[in-house]
Amino acid sequence: MLTRLTVEKPRRRLPRSVREREIVEAALRVFAQRGYHAAVVDEIAEVAGISKPMVYLYLGSKEELFAACIRHASAAMTAAFRQAADGGDAPELRLWRGLSAFFGFVAEHRDSWVILHRQAPQLGAAITEELARARDAVMDEVRGLVWRGIADADADEGEGRLGQEDADFVAQALVGAADSLTDWMETHPEESSERVALRLMNMVWVGMRDVLDGEVWTPPA
Amino acid sequence: MLTRLTVEKPRRRLPRSVREREIVEAALRVFAQRGYHAAVVDEIAEVAGISKPMVYLYLGSKEELFAACIRHASAAMTAAFRQAADGGDAPELRLWRGLSAFFGFVAEHRDSWVILHRQAPQLGAAITEELARARDAVMDEVRGLVWRGIADADADEGEGRLGQEDADFVAQALVGAADSLTDWMETHPEESSERVALRLMNMVWVGMRDVLDGEVWTPPA
Amino acid sequence: MLTRLTVEKPRRRLPRSVREREIVEAALRVFAQRGYHAAVVDEIAEVAGISKPMVYLYLGSKEELFAACIRHASAAMTAAFRQAADGGDAPELRLWRGLSAFFGFVAEHRDSWVILHRQAPQLGAAITEELARARDAVMDEVRGLVWRGIADADADEGEGRLGQEDADFVAQALVGAADSLTDWMETHPEESSERVALRLMNMVWVGMRDVLDGEVWTPPA
Amino acid sequence: MLTRLTVEKPRRRLPRSVREREIVEAALRVFAQRGYHAAVVDEIAEVAGISKPMVYLYLGSKEELFAACIRHASAAMTAAFRQAADGGDAPELRLWRGLSAFFGFVAEHRDSWVILHRQAPQLGAAITEELARARDAVMDEVRGLVWRGIADADADEGEGRLGQEDADFVAQALVGAADSLTDWMETHPEESSERVALRLMNMVWVGMRDVLDGEVWTPPA
DNA sequence: GATGAATGAGCGTTCATTCAT
């Protein structure tokens, strides 16, 4: 009974692996809220419920800590997308599922998303590289699906007017649009991830399909 | 005669308005290159060719200086878009022109673009607000054109399945896709701003038009 | 009259060169008293009567500051030695005068002496180099005089048993003995620098001369 | 059987005295390499092959550990000198033997030598005292021999111009010269300890003897 | 109008030392 008095601050002695994960999670929150530069290691330590030296003992430096956050977030997000987009269905269906998962992930792990996409230019080279790697991981997934979608449609028709570079372009735009829509979702909490993904598909996929069918829009001369 | 000794560095006595613009332009370059936090006021003063107290005398504080940069960049960019998209043509044509102008602007004023879009989360509340305002300015333009495009198409058909919220959505996605494509452009320098805008139109506009025509994609039950 | 109230802490606004020298002098005292590692920049600033950032603005870093102290001390000491040892007299007389000046300098500038000779050898490469340079400056002077003394004596005798390497050896031992004797002087304040130098000359020079004369000591087989 | 799993790192349970010596030896190496302040207790523990708390359990604190190193080094060195200088021979022969032993010791136990002679003098009172004690131990041996050498020579001559204070002076200079010559030896590895000691004897002893004979050098009036 | 001189406040990092097991 009396021991319960100390439950609130057990100053627990945790094994390294557990503490390490806790620190990274705390850092994720602080970095997302404040941004890399404005984030202060003291606060991360406080949020993690430990003293500052522990952060350095386990993670090395502020930069390495941030890199660990990026890896953490990137791994979680890529896994979510990949798992949802997996399977033997038609590419467009898989893309829709992947986008759904993506929007779902962002809604649930806002911090990870912020870490991954709103930090780029004012960070040391090492971190920038890490960020690029993380971004590419998702982009590659999308590009692959888009490319297969084009190939499928082409096969139906035997024309092949769209090539790999087009898939690149579409993927980039698609990812950018998706990025941006995460802001839109914040002001439309009633929209489910699936609905948002559906809307985006109708914006992009239908158009692409029709372009393959020859229905091209051109500005009047 | 003695004045010739100082000719190399005339330490010109400039009117306030000119000095102020020079400072903002110097700040734009430094902020874009280093990011808000890593940018150092000393360097801004040096790039502007004056002493640090002048920066404070004219712009008040680092934050205010950054806000001034945002306003500067935002005004230039919005003007470019608005001017290009102006006129009595069909909305889709105006959108294409606006997008073309946007991509052109970004290519020519990289610093302004970086200031506007790669800085968000790690800045004080005042600055974040300013950034949001700047973003909204462009978004509003796009939203208006999209909305009119929908209205036009609806008028032809009398159904009105798409509403203002849809315009919102499309605008957000469109802007996000455009944002993202600025990265794509860097690895495709041979693509003109117009071509990029055209590709984006074909991705989005054709699809939207067809959706209005009832050609909706839905995931299989 | 009232202004006298502020005289105690004039918070003087001094030109850079003056402040810089003051800082180095303060650093000399603190480094000598505490040693490089135990010395704290805050205390140096306090002793110099300014704030810490000034130290960094003017001297760059703790290491550079220490290097500046070394140069300062080394220049003063070498100058004292060289000036005293200058002239057209016989080498042994010049050596004696140089040694006298050396002992006098150490008595008067204890801090400089400590900086130059009582620091641990594990202080960053830059500092180690600077220290080596300083040590060599004195050693070179001594070596030169010893060498000429040997040459003179040899000339009298035409035998030349002692060469340049011997001059090296003698100079090294001589400087080491002088170093050590600065401690002895502290417990014998009644001995003037000249007397100490004289005693040292009699210990070393006489022996060297006699060795040249063939009076060599060897251990019994 | 299970114990075999730990065979690679037996984490031996050693008696206190053995562990203690191991720790001191590890500390000696680290302190010599890095200097007192730059040495880190973590590294000492690692080099000793144990955990940090053991160091504190056995040696108390960093300062006490360093003091233990000094005692260790001093004892070894004094023993080497004393043993070599022992016997019933003439003082000058014993001095030469002692110096030879000294140079040999330094060549073989560089770390102990560095600990004793290359540390800044500003290391806490306890340590300074311990260092002084160590220095005096050697100095006393030398002083004794010098004094007896003077006495012997005086006895031959019945003049006694040199007293105890002179022995002090000579010993101080001799030890300083020997200190300094350890540096010289590093650039002259071909010279044996005995040869170096011999050279030093010829520099100092011959001169001293001749001074006793009345052959004094004085600067010209 | 313009600047050289100066600083308060804070941040990333380290290290000797101890606690709980």
Add this chain to the structure above:
DNA sequence: TATGAATGAACGCTCATTCAT
């Protein structure tokens, strides 16, 4: 006996900002 986990207290350094001229 032995250690992994944990921290209080500094220290080097930087930067936005202001004062005195």
